[in-house]
Amino acid sequence: MDAALKNFKKFTPKSLPKAEVLAQGHRACQGCGEVLALRMALKAMGKNMIVASATGCMEIITSPYPQTAWEVPWIHVAFENAAAVASGVEAGRKALMRKGRIPKQRTTIVAMAGDGGTADIGLQALSGALERGHDFVYICLDNEAYMNTGVQRSSSTPYGAMTTTSPPGKVRIGQDTWKKNVAAIVAAHAIPYVATASPAYYTDLMNKAKKAAMIKGPAYLHVYSPCPTGWRLAPERAVEISRIAVQTNIFPLYEVVNGQYILTKKIKKPKPVEGYLKLQGRFRHLDKKTIQEIQERVDREYEALVQKAALSEVEEEPGEEAEK
């Protein structure tokens, strides 16, 4: 456990903060699971915050001049550089605080981007910021394609999915590459805190966001962000699909605290992936064989994750034993 989390108090459904960081009246699509997840994450971190946003859905729906949905200072510069802009904000404030030009107060610096802005075009800027060790929280809102520009594939698009640039055709199944594991790439930077989160498990999401803000140094949240528009999903099923993604082990929930993997939602009897795929138009074209292929991959990846978590546990125990 990280020292900064010593006084960590969990949220419960009854103890949720009332203050909103993201105001109502923004322009998200009906049933947008991304803005829901973002709202909960921000709420958990509180208003002592500065947000650097990448270009993307969340940026355009919250900031059409002269309107803004932001109750906290917010800056948008470009698509690929949210992590770099956040680095600059952090470095600037650090220098000003040291020189006594602004009050000494720790403020949560948040960088946010979609999966395109994180896994693809922004990966270098993210890696740089993580490696330099800035004190900030990076939130990747993963809706598994370039939704803002009209549902084009990203490296985070799941295998088999239909997007406008990975269309299934007579000789292609749709997306023919497997989803890039950005959380693992981030964890390889050996930063203090990495977590995956889902809007269906909102207290878990909020607790993770709060931890990410409390921990000094870089923290990363990979947030499952259902997009009814891009996924060809009924808008009222966004939260439901988020839950099924966890229950099928397609999107497992875990933390990596100082290198230790911890499963935060253990799934004893995972549901078959078919039920997840069938609810979404983007997977409608998949045949049994492909679905089986996906099932096997999901099982294998989850098993690998369980192994990592088990190894983390094993490592901790002997030390405790020795102390006794």
Place this chain on the structure above:
Amino acid sequence: MPERVGIEVSLAASEAACAADTDVVAAYPITPQTHIVEHLSELVADGKLDAEFVPVESEHSAMSVCVGSSAAGARTFTATSAQGLALMHEILFIAPALRTPIVMVVANRAMSGPISIWNDHSDVMAERDVGWIQTFAENGQEVFDLIIHAFRVAEDKDVLLPVMVNLDGFNLSHVIEPIEMLSASEVKRYLKPYKPQMVLDPKRPVTMGPVGVPEIYTEARKQIEEVLKGSKRVILKAWKEFANLYGRTYKPIECYRTKGAEVVLMTMGSVTETAMTAIDKMWDKGVRVGLMRFRLWRPFPLEEFRRAVRGVKVLAVLDRAISYGGLGGPVLTEVRSALYGTFEQPQVFGFVAGLGGRDITIDMFEEIVKKAIRYAKRGKGPTYELIGVREK
């Protein structure tokens, strides 16, 4: 007055950023800018400069960090060259739009390809229209002074725009010159601490960089144009105060022996010092030729330029960059455009020379002037021409 010291110009540039008490430096190494950031990191490491040195992973991130730190209210400095400047291109447009008064030194270098680490102006000329104030230094003293001046202008509440100070890579950046180095306390008399008008502060939330819908985009762009044009007043005032305090006078356009000159050669940057020698030589031979140099390039000093060329019969314009498929180098086309519609127009001839580190010699300047005179007598010449090409 401060003592003159012999110092490499790159190091003097770093010392200027240090004397200005920069809060954040974010930079990525690229030749020939490297000595500037190396020395800045030394100054930070030795505690001589209390700043955050952010060693970014690319120039794109360098400029992004600069925008972030400037938006947070910190005095921000960076330096780059050529490919690095090009990689920043996207963010260069956004810095003025967010009104972040970043100061950047560009050690001018040729753009690839072929890859070249040597000097010309093809890097900065591709960034003419990004909305930055742009000045060009001729020598080391000017580099130091223009950096101090850049902070003063950039952070003026009537400006709040980023400033690019250009110096020729190697030809100027790597030479050792005698320079009067102003100390931090001397600079403080001229440059007050940065007081941002709008800052990222949880106590007073602002939304920076919102979506510019068609109903607002034109007005947003006009605002930058108006501020950039209006910045000339502040630039001139800041130079005047600089002269009063430190005794060195700067103007948007520098003239040398233009009185009574029939032909005027136009240059930018450090090559001007060679050009001066060529001008002296030509006067000795009886050629009435003067020299004019742009120190201020953006905003374009139109009134000063028109005043300076009044009565001149022939203008020979030197460009250190090619505008492929265009009507001459960027300086030539702007000069022609600036003269259009004026009552007495000189004949204007364009010459491109000194690309990718090719030296521009005194002989070349003489050739340029001779050609301009010949074309003028004939009443026509090529749209522009390359000087010093090895055809065989």
